[in-house]
């Protein structure tokens with residue numbers, strides 16, 4: 244059985260004082276018996292102090308991006324080893340905001356995935372279609388290209404999580420219906436079986452992301468191929484994030 248995995252993508256939010264307040268709330272509500280893996284993914288400047296904040300809690304740390312080179316003259320970038328240094332276990336790669344606003348291509352994302360895994364990071368690789376793709380009936384075509392373009396059979400699947408995030412549902416309050424999410428998740432698992440093999444695909448966690456909130460988490464997480472959530476807006480409020488974690492815990496029980 245796949246252990247549910249809920250990650251919070253803080254995006255470009257929180258100063259140090261605000262982050263400490265959020266973490267105090269999460270620590271107070273955390274439970275060593277959670278049947279769910281939980282990670283927070285703050286912006287770079289908070290990784291080192293948040294690495295200390297999560298000490299002795301069941302909460303893991305992740306970053307939102309990483310460079311594909313181990314070191315060098317890459318002004319403004321951060322390497323996989325630097326993330327490990329900050330106590331990161333995870334890194335989000337290929338978020339739609341990075342694809343759209345920073346021009347990240349599958350060819351680049353493939354290199355980031357390999358570099359992160361080689362350094363010892365687990366990767367949350369994001370895929371998802373734009374509204375125009377969905378309306379044109381191209382969702383599966385787009386998602387297949389995103390998977391095929393960045394993954395291959397020699398990628399370490401034991402370090403891989405997929406996040407399906409329909410771009411039209413991110414930060415918009417519009418969520419994919421459980422049926423829409425399940426349909427694409429099942430498609431993704433089938434594609435992963437082609438890239439790796441059936442047993443490997445069955446073991447890979449596929450998170451849903453896009454306006455996951457306390458009031459819709461349970462029905463989304465109850466879908467057979469929805470194994471967790473990548474949460475944006477709702478992870479910035481401790482009580483909301485904890486409510487989503489508890490919904491995942493219940494599906495993992």
Ligand code: PGA
Pocket residue numbers: 252408412413414415416452453454455473474475476477
């Ligand atoms: P949202 O963001 O929950 O605010 O829609 C999700 C994400 O972008 O990962």
